[in-house]
Amino acid sequence: MSCSRRNFLLGSGAVIFTTGVATTALANGKKLIATETDGLIRYGMVHDETLCIGCTACTDACREVNKVPEGVTRLKIKRSEPIGDFPKASYTFERISCQHCDNAPCIHVCPTQAAYRDPKTGIVDVKADRCVGCGYCLAACPYQVRFFNPETKVADKCDFCRKTNLTQGKKPACVESCPTKALTFGDLNDPNSDINKIIQTHTVYRMKVELGTEPKMYKVPNNKGEILG
Ligand code: SF4
Numbered sequence: 001m002s003c004s005r006r007n008f009l010l011g012s013g014a015v016i017f018t019t020g021v022a023t024t025a026l027a028n029g030k031k032l033i034a035t036e037t038d039g040l041i042r043y044g045m046v047h048d049e050t051l052c053i054g055c056t057a058c059t060d061a062c063r064e065v066n067k068v069p070e071g072v073t074r075l076k077i078k079r080s081e082p083i084g085d086f087p088k089a090s091y092t093f094e095r096i097s098c099q100h101c102d103n104a105p106c107i108h109v110c111p112t113q114a115a116y117r118d119p120k121t122g123i124v125d126v127k128a129d130r131c132v133g134c135g136y137c138l139a140a141c142p143y144q145v146r147f148f149n150p151e152t153k154v155a156d157k158c159d160f161c162r163k164t165n166l167t168q169g170k171k172p173a174c175v176e177s178c179p180t181k182a183l184t185f186g187d188l189n190d191p192n193s194d195i196n197k198i199i200q201t202h203t204v205y206r207m208k209v210e211l212g213t214e215p216k217m218y219k220v221p222n223n224k225g226e227i228l229g
Pocket residue numbers: 097098099100101104105106107124140141142143144145146157213
């Protein structure tokens with residue numbers, strides 16, 4: 001499947017869909033979201049924005065575990081504008097990180113196959129020894145989550161701790177550090193996984209699905225202060 005330049009440059013923002021639709025998508029399943037990784041592990045994540053308190057323990061843990069240099073980051077927590085007036089103002093928090101797209105523009109544009117998806121896990125990653133630093137993937141990513149690592153000089157981004165925590169049988173550092181259990185990581189191909197249970201029982205959304213990127217990062221919306229269509 002291809003993802004045309006026009007497709008991934010078009011549009012922005014979130015598409016909200018209800019529990020019913022998400023359930024249908026999972027039940028029919030596998031056809032809507034099928035990939036060459038079908039039958040294998042296909043890791044994804046849910047960020048429950050109703051549980052997120054914006055503490056940024058996840059960003060700190062990511063930096064420490066993955067040795068991410070200062071000045072760049074694999075994971076941001078973006079705070080909303082204040083909702084309501086002081087002293088009763090509240091905020092919502094959005095996770096900004098790689099969406100591990102099943103149809104990833106960064107992979108399509110990479111001239112050296114340095115940007116790739118691990119077929120055993122569905123994780124989109126970078127082969128450092130193949131990266132020539134052209135920057136095509138940084139420009140092509142609709143979520144703007146790739147950067148050049150100032151120490152390694154190659155393209156970098158979240159890899160779900162594939163080369164660190166996952167090798168030790170742990171969950172990604174952000175998930176392990178979250179004090180409110182706002183993050184759930186697991187296999188989208190396993191109908192009994194915790195991540196699928198959340199997707200099936202909550203209203204969830206993914207960012208920019210209209211681009212056809214098929215992101216594997218789901219969010220439970222915190223719709224405080226706004227009406228979601
Ligand atoms: S979010 Fe960006 S970097 Fe991550 S897989 Fe999708 S296109 Fe690639």
